[in-house]
Ligand SMILES: [Zn+2]
């Protein structure tokens with residue numbers, strides 16, 4: 266069967282509390298229609314949808330990639346103050362599990378975000394991430410990612426420093442600069458800088474779409490969700506931003522198209538890598554490979570014992586195991 270040439274590696278489901286309007290059954294039905302071999306879940310700061318996502322993916326014969334768009338404290342996760350409140354309290358970062366070890370680290374990090382770093386959002390920091398990188402792949406996330414924000418502010422040196430940090434802790438081919446195109450004017454400059462950075466630092470690129478809803482018609486509903494979350498009033502002009510490129514798209518061309526200006530980063534990014542087939546999720550079908558339980562820490566009451574799925578088995582040769590699909594590119598150097 267001929268598969269789609271695009272896999273979503275950055276996607277927010279209904280579990281992405283008040284910032285995601287994608288329900289799982291329609292999602293996987295549409296993914297089957299688009300012949301997508303794989304899909305990732307990367308909800309904001311939580312993994313509440315991981316079990317449901319895994320099981321539904323298996324039901325539809327699609328390979329699940331479990332991830333999270335975590336919040337990263339600018340300094341320490343224990344530092345709970347900021348000058349501008351929520352807006353500078355954290356950066357975004359995408360973590361994807363490529364095997365069982367990665368899944369365990371993902372669970373640990375997300376839990377630490379709530380238990381140790383909560384300040385407006387559940388936040389991790391670079392210190393804890395650097396100790397738990399095994400089995401994870403990191404993408405630089407959206408315009409709210411650290412690198413993109415620094416580039417936007419013109420702090421190029423700091424942006425390069427941040428990118429080098431992630432490249433160093435993740436090692437080769439486990440850190441990607443994320444390219445997105447939501448038709449936002451500022452994004453064009455950021456993308457140009459990201460392409461340049463990819464070449465200079467030899468960091469691969471991943472094109473993503475930051476999906477928050479399924480179809481264009483769902484954009485309004487999603488905006489209303491966001492307004493509920495942020496306590497804002499719905500203005501019609503909000504509904505125009507990111508209208509098309511936050512929806513589930515069927516192919517690579519749509520994901521990287523730059524509105525009226527045609528395809529944006531793809532031609533400059535070199536050959537797409539065929540990596541989707543390299544991930545090894547459990548093929549247990551209706552039965553997940555294993556369930557782990559996280560007992561409450563001493564002194565804490567946990568009314569709901571988290572039952573979580575290990576979604577991928579460890580590859581005997583981790584070096585050969587690249588996660589996931591999507592359009593992953595190496596820049597032409
Ligand atoms: Zn984001």
Ligand SMILES: [Zn+2]
Pocket residue numbers: 275277334407475
């Ligand atoms: Zn996102």
